[in-house]
Amino acid sequence: MADTLSDDEIAAQLPDGWDRDGDEIVRTYEFETYLGGVGFAAGAGGLAQEAFHHPEMTIGWREVEVRLTTHDAGGVTEKDIELAERFEELV
């Protein structure tokens, strides 16, 4: 099981645009169209399934909020950082 990262490690490793929110890391992606956001969520869902690490994604009006945490570790781990970095490549 992955170890949780320290506050300093999270701050150092968090990709640009992401914030820490307690036991989670979060980013809201904005899109020019509603379907742009839907398509992003579908693509991110594929990457999540490949990594078998599943974010919570809320699709709104031209935006998608993504939240990542590692439930079985009880906090933020390398798995969250790695998946966040992969999501960055989609936009």
Add this chain to the structure above:
Amino acid sequence: MADTLSDDEIAAQLPDGWDRDGDEIVRTYEFETYLGGVGFAAGAGGLAQEAFHHPEMTIGWREVEVRLTTHDAGGVTEKDIELAERFEELV
């Protein structure tokens, strides 16, 4: 602009599985796989765009919570009921 429905109208017209939550109607759909939920959200997003009426959809682990409201009417209207009925045809 669509008129908001009365409490009785909402209760009478809400599709099975949907609940009213204040100014919104909500249903959580469950799926056998994570990607089943992702695919549902993508399909529902297409129907939403076609209707130009956009729900909030939260994709979690093998479930998707869908919330509908008509922002410019300030409550639940026929547009919400109609889109909820179309989502029911996806599952």
